[in-house]
Amino acid sequence: MHTVILAGGGGTRLWPLSREQYPKQFIKLFDDSSLFQKTLERALIFSAPDEIYVVTNEKHKFMVLEQISEKEIEIPEENVLLEPLAKNTLPAIYFAVKTIAERNGDTKITVLPSDHLIIANEEYRKAFQRAEKLAESKLVTFGIKPTRPHTGYGYIKPGKKIDGGYEVDAFVEKPDFEKAKEYIEKGYLWNSGMFLFKSSIFIEECKKYQPELVKAFEINSLSEVYTKVPEVSIDYGIMEKTDKAAVVHFEASWSDVGSFDALYEVFEKDSNGNVAKGECILLDSSDNFILGERLIATVGIDNAIVVDTRDAILVCSRKDAQKVKNIVEILRSRGDNRAEIHKTVYRPWGSFTVLEEGEFYKIKKLTVLPKRRLSLQRHYHRSEHWVVVKGTAKVTVGDKEFFLRKGESTFIAAGEVHRLENPGLITLEIIEVQIGEYIGEDDIERFQDDFGRV
Amino acid sequence: MHTVILAGGGGTRLWPLSREQYPKQFIKLFDDSSLFQKTLERALIFSAPDEIYVVTNEKHKFMVLEQISEKEIEIPEENVLLEPLAKNTLPAIYFAVKTIAERNGDTKITVLPSDHLIIANEEYRKAFQRAEKLAESKLVTFGIKPTRPHTGYGYIKPGKKIDGGYEVDAFVEKPDFEKAKEYIEKGYLWNSGMFLFKSSIFIEECKKYQPELVKAFEINSLSEVYTKVPEVSIDYGIMEKTDKAAVVHFEASWSDVGSFDALYEVFEKDSNGNVAKGECILLDSSDNFILGERLIATVGIDNAIVVDTRDAILVCSRKDAQKVKNIVEILRSRGDNRAEIHKTVYRPWGSFTVLEEGEFYKIKKLTVLPKRRLSLQRHYHRSEHWVVVKGTAKVTVGDKEFFLRKGESTFIAAGEVHRLENPGLITLEIIEVQIGEYIGEDDIERFQDDFGRV
Incomplete structure (x- = not known):
């Protein structure tokens, strides 16, 4: 079948x-x-x-x-x-x-x-x-x-x-x-x-x-x-x-897990009827669904949904769980990309998380899966500093190729053709500091890509 | 007088x-x-x-x-x-x-x-x-x-x-x-x-x-x-x-601003009785105090306090605002330093914010005020990568002194005596990637300090 x-x-x-x-x-x-x-x-x-x-x-x-x-x-x-x-x-x-x-x-x-x-x-x-x-x-x-x-x-x-x-x-x-x-x-x-x-x-x-x-x-x-x-x-x-x-x-x-309230129903509750995923301190609070990446403390809160992510927090009464889509509609109508993407964005080679963003710089953590590599690429407006915090990277800059181990770093000037690869067997983690007058994701020219994105 | x-x-x-x-x-x-x-x-x-x-x-x-x-x-x-x-x-x-x-x-x-x-x-x-x-x-x-x-x-x-x-x-x-x-x-x-x-x-x-x-x-x-x-x-x-x-x-x-409810009373309300500081989308929500660094969306929430910081979120009913101190007592009793410090820590030379922390690395954003400098110091267990994202840094490593401008970087190996200084007239911002087997704040030996911390 x-x-x-x-x-x-x-x-x-x-x-x-x-x-x-x-x-x-x-x-x-x-x-x-x-x-x-x-x-x-x-x-x-x-x-x-x-x-x-x-x-x-x-x-x-x-x-x-x-x-x-x-x-x-x-x-x-x-x-x-x-x-x-x-x-x-x-x-x-x-x-x-x-x-x-x-x-x-x-x-x-x-x-x-x-x-x-x-x-x-x-x-x-x-x-x-x-x-x-x-x-x-x-x-x-x-x-x-x-x-x-x-x-x-x-x-x-x-x-x-x-x-x-x-x-x-x-x-x-x-x-x-x-x-x-x-x-x-x-x-x-x-x-x-x-x-x-x-x-x-x-x-x-x-x-x-x-x-x-x-x-x-x-x-x-x-x-x-x-x-x-x-x-x-x-x-x-x-x-x-x-x-x-x-x-x-x-x-x-x-x-059908069609809302946070449906999700609440699915999970096992504690003695106060709370579903708490992640680190929580719940005082005088009952029948809540709490899920987060950070510490969430509640006091005197009942029948609520609290969901915390890197760039947005939802606090919603359980009875109104169906209306969460209205928030997304508002974001969409404003062209706000928090309707569309997380701070962590998945790519065929792994993922990246934006840790911090200023007017002229952006700090990302890149996670490259074993045996994967990013496209051979070039940026016109930004330079990039890479520091390896886990694993081993194979780096191409211009016609040079070299390896970077944990604790080592390199610099890619704007305009230089470069590539990042994880040749190893464990996940590669890199901190990337981008600096430039323009740091949008669309400043990228791809020359070769394993995933057909040229 | x-x-x-x-x-x-x-x-x-x-x-x-x-x-x-x-x-x-x-x-x-x-x-x-x-x-x-x-x-x-x-x-x-x-x-x-x-x-x-x-x-x-x-x-x-x-x-x-x-x-x-x-x-x-x-x-x-x-x-x-x-x-x-x-x-x-x-x-x-x-x-x-x-x-x-x-x-x-x-x-x-x-x-x-x-x-x-x-x-x-x-x-x-x-x-x-x-x-x-x-x-x-x-x-x-x-x-x-x-x-x-x-x-x-x-x-x-x-x-x-x-x-x-x-x-x-x-x-x-x-x-x-x-x-x-x-x-x-x-x-x-x-x-x-x-x-x-x-x-x-x-x-x-x-x-x-x-x-x-x-x-x-x-x-x-x-x-x-x-x-x-x-x-x-x-x-x-x-x-x-x-x-x-x-x-x-x-x-x-x-x-006396003795609680978030007192703070709520002090601020001007919108037509639904909400005080909203920071970016908020409030649907069917009234008489709330909302304050955050991230986007906070509420649906069907009344008479609540929502306060969002980098490492902890409070959701509290306004009537229970006095009980927030009980949360702090719980944290203290656990030796949890989120009772004591923020992700941003103030120092006499400026401040630092921990952006991300792994088992063997820590990423910080350092802000050094004009004409201030950190102590002359040494770490035994961690190396540091510095990338300047704003301003100009004067860096001492061993017996060398040099300047780093926006977009430039340097590396401080574990065991090297070093110092970071902002000789300029505008704030200096540095991204620091620390890597080591031990990355606690107490791995620091100070040789000279402008603020008497040796």
Whole structure:
């Protein structure tokens, strides 16, 4: 069985933790793993590594590859499919299903969102086994038995009982509290966003209900495909229209982690109902979600969310957790890049963190992964001082090449062609002091790059 | 008239803004001035610069001198009196009065706390003029007409009316709300902590009521004086006992800035009752005090205090503002130096900020004031890289001396005797990358120092 992992989301409801360039699924919230990495591990239950496909946005390519390699799962790079634009779930799924079918012929495919949290217990495995049988003739979706009248989830109304599950009577939108209670009484299920189907049936239904989309994908240029393809969800575009929809129900501890309040629910609480990640002193404070890089002290604070990052702090009442996206909208409308990036920016070769910025200087900590190197490059307006604080660097300046060990430093004058490489087996850490009249990231001319960025 | 400014307080109720090494009176809260600097300006109303004395703790000497020099007030350095230990207000005041009397003979002296906020309007000036006359025979204190039944202030019960003020019937402790209302109805006044008296009368009363203190101050060694002297406030030690107490009343906008809630009251509010200092986005939030270095976003938060510093964040309900000191007590009990210092540490030559710290390295930004220099020093366990990002440095390494301009750098190997100096007229800024097996601040051997720290 093949598995398609959807990793294209750009959620902003966990700002300032998540940013456009660093969405929810890649944040390491749990035991130093991201939701994406946990999804990879779940995919391995039913698929071999080379049967796993990931669909993500172009700009997250290197983060996806990095997180896959951290888990030492041998997914071929050609299985990571890159969307030039985000067009909701249906184009992403169709892109993957079409690719898999072209390479492998007709096959059963599981679709997993990468930004949900679910425990893959025995119930989960059995549900997928039942779904696999149903998928001979159905497009199977998975419905979680609700534990409470949640107003943040969509629901599925099961229809006629069939072997292993139900037909689907209706997909219903997020309800209000009263409606949610009614749905639960009537046996509706939470719509988990996971699917299992045969590629042939799925493609057939797409041809029937989304001919425009199928046609768009016949174009050779992917960027053109994505300009033309309609923006549509699989639920709206196919599942609500097809007469082949089935739902397999099961009990599971599941969350869409759609807000800090949802995140609060997922974690274990202390005796005062607090979830405290990072260093905290909580006095007379209860039922809070506290997460930070610095020391956070609270006094007399209840039902609040406090999230601290290097360049922004959120303090929010738990009941208003859904409104965090409004903050991001405000930042975007101002062109403020704190909606988009963290102080730590991920690059294919590693990452950098801006430690301090003045009018004419910028101090960065660069982390270069083993065997990676930055592009061969030149800056016109800034000189750079490099001091190695960990590992060994191979440095190219003009036609000279030399090594720098921990505690050693070098200087790159403005205008000089240079390159930084980590030839070693452990991470290289460099402190870079940039000085110049202009220190924007766009003052860079690349001559050669291992990651196609010239 | 002489003025004594009490600048020895080490308040912790404004943590994390205030720290033991950087108490409330030195924080620049208002128009880039500190409460201490505002007190200096008030002192100039009645005293010439050389008639102004400051009593402070030894460890704050350089901060006091720096803040005086920033305001370009020519207070002689010998007028800054340094206490080796904090022993409450009476020893501090007696120390200053005795010194002034020895140098100048009998004189009238005003005592001003430096950690209160008061507007020196016409009323204020007139009150001091009335007090000056009364001081011919009285120890005069100042009582502010209450504007509301405040439970955080001490009160003065005025007695018989005398020319310019009242005799004092009683000093009363902080009341509860009901008592405070009663006091206001009865015409009690807020105890402002300011005094005006003749040195001869004050010393006489000290001999009468605090002979042990007077005797302690006859010892030659100041550290011995402060070991022996009782810890006592002027109110408890003298004013409540003497029959020479008088109070001059006046109306003033006055605050002891004793908590973030008091600070909230002092500042102007926006239309939602928020005081926001620094960069904030406040959604559905009202009546908050928000102050930070980073972007702070709040959603659905009311009546809260959010204070952000480089290494610690406080989130506190306004009603619990007094409990902030409990956080500091917890930190102290753990030996956590975030009770004591900021990431930015003030030194007589300027300041340094720790930007980043790893196991074997530390990155600092050093700011050296014009014409100042660090000690001639040596480290055994760390090497240092210096990059100048602003100004010009004069560097001594071994027997070499050279200049470094903006964008230039140098390396100091472990074990080398070195010195950093700002010979110029503008501030010097240096990025220092320290690398070593041990990077504690105590790995320093000083050979010469302009500030007596060898």
